[in-house]
Amino acid sequence: MNFLFLFLVLILLWATFDFIYGRKLHLKQLKPRSFPLRHSNFKLYTYGQTLYKELFTDIQQAKHHVHILFFIVKNDEISHTFLQLLMEKAQQGIEVRLLLDRIGSHHLSKQTIRKLKQHGIHFSFCHKVRLPFLFFSANQRNHRKITIIDGKIGYIGGFNIGEEYLGHNTALGPWRDYHLRLTGEGVQDLQTQFLHDWRDDTNEDLLHENDYFPILEKGETSHQFVPTDGAYLQQTFLDLIEGATKELYIGTPYFIPGKKLMNALLRAKKRGIRITILVPKKADHPFVREAKLPYCRKLIKAGCHIYEFQDGFFHAKIVMIDGYICDIGTANFDMRSLYLNHEINCILYGSPFLEQVKREINQDLEASVSLSIQDVSPHSPLSKGKEWIGTVLSFFL
Structure with missing residues (x-):
């Protein structure tokens, strides 16, 4: 038993060292591209x-x-x-x-x-x-x-x-x-x-x-592709959030924004921005639903609107700002996309095409239900434990 415990500790230490220094070397070699x-x-x-x-x-x-x-x-x-x-x-x-x-x-x-x-x-x-x-x-x-x-x-x-x-x-x-x-x-x-x-x-x-x-x-549609390689995506999302003047919509299958983006959302709400976030009811990976719940609770308490998609699985990645700027791509609103995955997003600017996107967003919301604080709160020791595991593993989900 002692040998097994020591072995697990060594594995954990190796994985921590491997990840920290691997990412550090990666960031050192990386330059932002657009x-x-x-x-x-x-x-x-x-x-x-x-x-x-x-x-x-x-x-x-x-x-x-x-x-x-x-x-x-x-x-x-x-x-x-x-x-x-x-x-x-x-x-x-x-x-x-x-x-x-x-x-x-x-x-x-x-x-x-x-x-x-x-x-x-x-x-x-x-x-x-x-x-x-x-x-x-x-x-x-x-x-x-x-x-x-x-x-x-x-x-x-x-x-x-x-x-x-x-x-x-x-x-x-x-x-x-x-x-x-x-x-x-x-x-x-x-x-x-x-x-x-x-x-x-x-x-x-x-x-x-x-x-x-x-x-x-x-x-006819103005746009810009933004590739990210495990870095710089957070700044793209921050710029979108901070540029909002009226309303902000986020659709994502995995909502694990981390501290900086979470604070930006709360600041936007204090500025009077209407914030709507759509997430799936069903989960296709363990603990991703539980990992989002602490963020949902804070946002709902701040007056944001969280919706849960009911008609199957919602996998779209979209951010819409003031109905005029829209980000559609491969990146989820989670820490894996922010800090690990190589992604590419397309930022589109006001054009007739965005009217079609808005219609799809409205259709998604019609197929969803609004969540209350009770809906995103743990109701048993098991649900609390799963939420804790989701929080601990959130960087890798």
Whole structure:
């Protein structure tokens, strides 16, 4: 028993040292990056069936290349359909590059990967677990979801590839998410980000190959892509919150904002900002629901409105400021996205497109119920214990 206790203590000390110094070295090498203000045309998808239909059609019609980065591709029916489509395009002579997060897509078998490569797909896992900081690198995931087709069509948002994103997980029910399709100037920035990630993990540098960057026309919606690599996302969210003058809406599957963002929200409420936050009723990971409850209690006591989505699982990542500025992307409003994951968000500025986004937000709220202080308070020793565990583990959930 003493040996087991000593072993656990040593493991804990090693993990702590590994994480602290791994992150410290990462931040030392990191510089903030941003893309210029662009103008593109956007389409919003909120259900997987529609997204997959149009995404697969665009891939089928590709003439030169298909570049795809997902956090998760499952080993299930829709994933096999997706991968088969990519193999068919590669066999037609179309350049296909597929980059998947090593842990997020761990269900993909070696046999499947070998088959992809045999059919001509350029494949790589990104963010492999590496020495000397095994624990830190295991937690530092590439959470971006990017697709670029012929350098002219781009996709970005919250959906991955799998049956659950079609609502086929009976425990979660219908899957509600936000994903964008764009044409216009902004596609070049998604291409740059993909090729940046591709170079990091394969050492193949294609960033200066003109074939991947065709001339693009301006669209009607002003926007800017903001990539983050386990840092600087907090400042983006702080700027959005502090810029609010009337109302602030946050939709997120995981609401674990941490101290700085929490204080910014409370200050905004004191300024008279109407704050509405939408979270899912159901949870797809242990303790994420419990980890958000202390934040919800403080916000409700301060007069904020917390809603819980009832119609399936809510996975969208969105911040709307004054109905004029909107942030949609891959980053959750939690500490994992703030301090660990590599994300990319799209900040959109006032345009007719945002009216469509507002309609979807209103639809989400209509499918939700408002939470009271009693709803977010623990009612038993077990619920208190689970909340404590969620709080302790909140950085890694």
